[in-house]
Amino acid sequence: MSINTMDSLQQLLIFALAASGLGIVSSSKIRKALNWWTIHAVFLSALILIEALHSKEWETFLVVIVSLGIKAIFIPWLLGNVIKNSHTQWVGELFLTRVSSLVAAGVLTLLAYLITQPLMSLIEPTMRNGLAIAFSLLFYGLLLMIIRKVALVQVLGILLIDNGIFLAGFLLTQGMPILIELGIFFDVLIAALILGVLAKRMIRDYDSLNVDHMNSLKG
């Protein structure tokens, strides 16, 4: 694989990451959002795989396997189980409808390109999109957590933020030390597990995933 092809593939995967992030924002059902997340995780692993093929370090290959296992297989399986138990597919679009949240996400993408402008001179030119899109993924996650009322979609928001930070770190450092990477993955895993348990309890107690029910606990 030539450097030219490798570079194009990386760019393509970065754009695909942005597109699948937008897919999560615009999904009409939780199941669809989860499918988009799976695709997103696969794209992220593929991006690391290309870097691994480029640098030929076994540690990076290990990161690919762990990332694929946790983000693309375990988390979708865990959240898929929760979705099966819940009785609704509603994504909780109370504040913004799907179309207007997509417009908001587009504006946030522009904002991400704007705020990463001063950093452009620091990194190599082929990666300047990657940093901007890492920031826009972070923004999509924040947006999802603000505008959606259903706990599972908010979990996807957290995971999206994590992916954004991971992507930014990965692009800036060309592969962090293996221990730090594993630590990050473990954090994500535990967070997803806890939130999965929380969602299960919410279904048991309120028969719903709507986070508004949590307020009613206040005496």
Next chain:
Amino acid sequence: MDFIISLFAGATNLLIILVLAPLLQGLIKKTKAYWQMRQGPGLFQSYRDLRKLWTKEEVISEHTSWIFLRTPEVVLASTIMAAFVVPNAFGWAPFSGYGDLFWFVASFALGRFFIALAGLDTAGTFGGMGTSRELFVSVLVEPTFLLGLLVLAFLTGSTSLQGIIWGLTNVSIASTPRLLAIIALIIVTIAEMGRIPVDNPDTHLELTMIHEGMVLEYSGRSLAFLNYAEQIKQFILLLLLVNIIWPTTTSNGFGLSAVLIFGQTLIKIALFGLIFATIESITVKVRLFRLPNFLISGTAAAVLSLITFWLTRGRI
């Protein structure tokens, strides 16, 4: 000497397009028949149809004007005009110059203009209906077509189709702008060929027909002209698409390797014909008012390809 060789090569290229266009049509029909579990007409049925129409008597309504009479010639001529700038299997076009991608799109637009007028000219209801639908589709398709080709022109730094094909050999197939432009051009090709999600070429059912509605009043030799023009258009659109996806360029046009490259390109075109026939067999025609959704996704791909081109190449 060089000039004479290139002229000869250009004429050969054109001749191949003219000869093989009905064969491609036959192949597509055969594939569709296979998917419908029929035996279908033979591969050479299109040639026989054209010969039959050529010898048939022509019926012309007395209310028509010269536009109706001249349209078949104009449509065939404009399609052949478009064929002049399409590069052949070796990446050489009979004629090439600055901006001939506009020439390519404009030739199709000229043919469409006349065929739309002819559809109105007979004052039949089907003709008017077909015309209005055709123009509705073309309004959505032509900007995408131009934009998709223009992105490729930006990508390769040339506005002639030959220059684009040569430039594309240096651009990776995985490059995002090129992939998105290819998606846009595939959707445009389906619409321009009048194939199934957009138009159904096999039926004269009034609810569905677009192209057939306009040519309904034609018979005999004029119909042969129009059908032939449609087959040539289909062939050169697929040739262009094949060249954009897998460009093969070579400067020595003689010898065994030339024959191999030529055969490869023919196989690729046949493959694309098979793929489009398969798409046609496994999808349904969309309702006319749902059509913008399908065509706009092509336009969106073209616009995104321009944006990603700007993001990956330009200073932000």
